[in-house]
Every structure is written in structure tokens, then in C-alpha cells.
Amino acid sequence: MEEFDSILSLGTRLKVKHFMLLAALGDSGRVLRAAEILNMTQPAATRLLQEIEDTFEARLFERSRRGVAPTEAGEALITRSKIILHDLTAAKDELSLLSSHPGGIVSVGAFAVATPVLLPLALIETRSRFQNILVIVQEGSNDSLLPALSRGEIDCVIGRMTETIPDTLNWHTLYFEPVRVVCGPQNQMLNDPNILIEDVAGHPWIMPHRAHPFRQQLEARFTVSGLAKPKVILESESLFLNASLLQQTDALALMPLTAAEHLASLGSIGLLDLEFGTTEAPVGIFRREGVEATRPLSSFLEALENTAKQVYGTYNVKNFHED
Incomplete structure (x- = not known):
């Protein structure tokens, strides 16, 4: 009840225009420009800002001749304001779509590791079990998708665990996946069942960034074997960019097993008979911390978990509802 009383108290003093002003100030850094964006006078914008600071009993911006700069409290409130505004817009859009999709809407971000196998199968299961749910998929990298998730622009992100997880997000592991050495479908080494690590040492390689776990493991394996780094x-x-380059060069690469098998079944790449004992970093779900899943999102996550169990085996899958 105390939480509701606090919200009601804020609700009597703060309106949507207050949050719009904070977002505009965060983007523009000038009261005059923010006022122009919101189609109001500068004195009106100044008065609104004062109301916000009085409500939260905190100084949110430092004033200078060059404009306004948010304090630490201001930065936090700008971020929250943008989330509130986005959620309001999303709610309006969702209501307009409910007539044709009464099951609701789920917005999903996906890293490349999830797109060849896991996500398509999960979407098929979602469609078969929850026919009225509309799933909107946005593919990208952690640099673009995780900030969008933190801002509330998407509901979840499927991908590989990153080195650091922002405080605004939480993580649920779905599975761990082995990695295979792959090459172009024309590579002569595909005919050799007895390939050794020395045989691949002289080839050019396509690799993820230097800090990536399985690149470090591969380089360590080369070093232990007395070989120069790849x-x-x-x-x-990018799985598909890498596959295209492998088709046209003698380069080698590492790929998650299911993605590699999928591309090999299409004739895009070949899998070398050489294992490093390297495992891919965990694959799973990023979600916003402290935000309860909607019914459509819960349904999609249920289908995703079932798909992961079917594809990767129950021994290799962590039930994220138990986290």
C-alpha cells in the first residue's frame, strides 16, 4: 500500500508532459530547444522543469550559458522518462493491433547465433500453440539490442552471454553449444578424416573479436601445441557473411554446432573432422530487470524453452523459470 500511496502522490503532480520535457532536455541539452520540440514557450518549459525538481526534491540539471547538463539524478530520471513514454506508445500500438492479434504482441531481439535454428523453430511452435500472438523480430548485435532492451523498446533478446550484463538487465541460460571448425564446401580438407591441428595452422581464419571466449581458447590451443597464433x-x-567468404576462399572459421550443421545441410559450408573441445559461451535470454513478463511474452518464452530442449537435449538446457 505504501508503494501505491507513493505512486498516487506522484501522479497528482506529474503529467506526461513532464516526462516529455525530461526526454527532450536529455536529447537537446537546451531548455529553448526542448520547448520548441514540445511546442511550448521557454518560460513554460522552465516552470515544468522546476515542478519536476520540486516533486523529486533533487537538482536534476546544472544550468550554464551553453545550456543544461543533467546531474546523476537527472540522467537516471531521463532514462526512466524515456522508458515510460515508450511503454505508453507501445501500449497504444498494442491496443490498436489487438483486434487482429488478440493474443498480444511480443518484440524480440536476436543475435546471429539464434537466427539459423533456435528462433525459427521457436516461432513455429509459438504459432502452433498460441496462434493469435504476433512476434516482431529485430536482428542485431549486443551493441544495438541490449540498449534497446534497457529502454523498453523490445521485450527480450535471445543471444550469447556477453562479458558484462548491464544492471538494468537479467540473464537466463538456455543451453551451452559446442563449436566446430568450418570451411568452404570446396575445401580439400573435407576429404581427410585424420586432420590434425598442425594441418590448419597455416590457413587464414575468420574470428570474432579478441576478447571472445572461444577465440581465446583456440589461440591457447595453438600455443600449447607449439604453433603460432592463427x-x-x-x-x-556474422554467420552468413562468414559462410559467403568461406565459399570463396581457403579460410577457416569457428561456428556454433547447430548453425554449422544447418549451413552445411544447405551446401554453404563444410564441417572439418577436427574438434578442439571448445564450447560456445552460454546462449539464453536477456530481459529487463524487475519487469514482469506479459502473458504473450511468457507464452513465447515457454515455446522457446521447449524448442531449446528439443534441439539441444534436456541435459544441456537450464529452465529459466527456476532462476
């Missing part, structure tokens, strides 16, 4: 000609985590 010659890297490209740093890339």
Missing part, C-alpha cells in the same frame, strides 16, 4: 584475416560474428 592468422586472422577478418573479425566477424
Whole structure:
């Protein structure tokens, strides 16, 4: 009840226009420009800002001749304001779509590791079990998707665990996946069942960035075997770009097993009979911390978990509802 009383108290003093002003000030850094964006006078914008600071009993911006700069409290409130405004817009859009999709809407971000196998199968299961749910998929990298998730622009992100997880997000592991050495479908080494690590040492490699776990493990394996580090000609985590380059060069690369098997079944790449004992970093779900899943999102996550169990085996899957 105390929480509701606090919200009601804020609700009597703060309106949507207050949050719009904070967002505009965060983007523009000038009261005059923020006022122009919101189609109001500068004195009106100044008065609104004062109302916000009085409500929260905190100084949110430092004033100077060059404009306004948010304090630490201001930065926090700008971020929250943008989330509130986005959620209001999303609610309006969702209501307009409910007539054709009464099951609701789920917005999903996906790293490349999830797109060849896991996500398509999960979408098929979602469609078969929850027919009225609309799933909107946005593919990208952690640099673009995780900030969008933190801002509330998408509901969840499927991908590989990153080195650091922002405080605004939480993580649920779905599975761990082995990695295989792959090459172009024309590579002569595909005919050799007895390939040794020495046989691949002189080839050019397509690798992820230097800090990536399985690149470090591969380089360590080369070092232990008395070999020079792999010659890297490209740093890339794009499965389809890498596959295209492998088709046209003698380069080698590492790929998650299911993605590699999928591309090999299409004739795009070949899998070398050489294992490093390297495991991919965990694959799973990023979600906003402290935000309860909607019914459509819970349904999609249920289908995603079932798919992961079917594809990767129950021994290799962590039930994220138990976290």
C-alpha cells in the first residue's frame, strides 16, 4: 500500500508532459530547444522543469550559458522518462493491433547465433500453440539490442552471454553449444578424416573479436601445441557473411554446432573432422530487470524453452523459470 500511496502522490503532480520535457532536455541539452520540440514557450518549459525538481526534491540539471547538463539524478530520471513514454506508445500500438492479434504482441531481439535454428523453430511452435500472438523480430548485435532492451523498446533478446550484463538487465541460460571448425564446401580438407591441428595452422581464419571466449581458447590451443597464433584475416560474428567468404576462399572459421550443421545441410559450408573441445559461451535470454513478463511474452518464452530442449537435449538446457 505504501508503494501505491507513493505512486498516487506522484501522479497528482506529474503529467506526461513532464516526462516529455525530461526526454527532450536529455536529447537537446537546451531548455529553448526542448520547448520548441514540445511546442511550448521557454518560460513554460522552465516552470515544468522546476515542478519536476520540486516533486523529486533533487537538482536534476546544472544550468550554464551553453545550456543544461543533467546531474546523476537527472540522467537516471531521463532514462526512466524515456522508458515510460515508450511503454505508453507501445501500449497504444498494442491496443490498436489487438483486434487482429488478440493474443498480444511480443518484440524480440536476436543475435546471429539464434537466427539459423533456435528462433525459427521457436516461432513455429509459438504459432502452433498460441496462434493469435504476433512476434516482431529485430536482428542485431549486443551493441544495438541490449540498449534497446534497457529502454523498453523490445521485450527480450535471445543471444550469447556477453562479458558484462548491464544492471538494468537479467540473464537466463538456455543451453551451452559446442563449436566446430568450418570451411568452404570446396575445401580439400573435407576429404581427410585424420586432420590434425598442425594441418590448419597455416590457413587464414575468420574470428570474432579478441576478447571472445572461444577465440581465446583456440589461440591457447595453438600455443600449447607449439604453433603460432592463427592468422586472422577478418573479425566477424556474422554467420552468413562468414559462410559467403568461406565459399570463396581457403579460410577457416569457428561456428556454433547447430548453425554449422544447418549451413552445411544447405551446401554453404563444410564441417572439418577436427574438434578442439571448445564450447560456445552460454546462449539464453536477456530481459529487463524487475519487469514482469506479459502473458504473450511468457507464452513465447515457454515455446522457446521447449524448442531449446528439443534441439539441444534436456541435459544441456537450464529452465529459466527456476532462476
